[in-house]
Amino acid sequence: MPLARYALLALLCLTPLGAMASEGGEETAQAPTGPVISYYALEPDIITNYLSDSKTLGYIRTTIELMAESEADKKLLEANDPLIRDAIIRLLGSKTGEQIKSLATREELRKECEAKANELLLKETGKKAIKELIFTKFLYQ
Incomplete structure (x- = not known):
């Protein structure tokens, strides 16, 4: 008889947990309603030179993440990776040492x-796919 009581008690304790688990499964099956943010990393790091002063060159190494509002935008960024990398390398290489090293101008x-x-993406694909450009690493010498 005591064994039957323990089995009944265990069954009663587990019933609410089973009901909650089935409710949670229904919630996760629904699609998210808001925008799905995706990140695309420009790999490998971008490394280029800049004019440190009138006689010497410095170099900069940066890791960049691009934020996209959807998976389609992320795929667009991935397909246009060389175009984006070239634009950033040219832009960083055109800056002076003061512009690279200053926190205000960063x-x-x-x-x-x-x-x-985004300007180049608009010309190439007809869409601005970058929501945010983020420097996750910014080293200079």
Whole structure:
């Protein structure tokens, strides 16, 4: 008799958990309603030279992540990776040492890279696919 009581008690304790698990499964089956943010990393890191002063060259190494609002935009970024990399390398290489090293101008540089890449994407594909351009690593020497 005590064994039957324990089995009944165990059954009663597990019933609400089973009901909650089935409800949770129904919620996860629904599609998300908002935009799905995706990130695309420009691999490998971007490395280029810049004019440190009138006589010497410096170099910059940066890791860049591109934020896209959908998987389709992420695939668009992936397909146009060489175009985006070239634009960023040219832009970084045209800056002076003061512009590269300054924290104040780094944000301007990030926005400028984002705008240039989106401008080229618009010409090439008809869509601005970059929501945000993020420097995840920014090293210079």
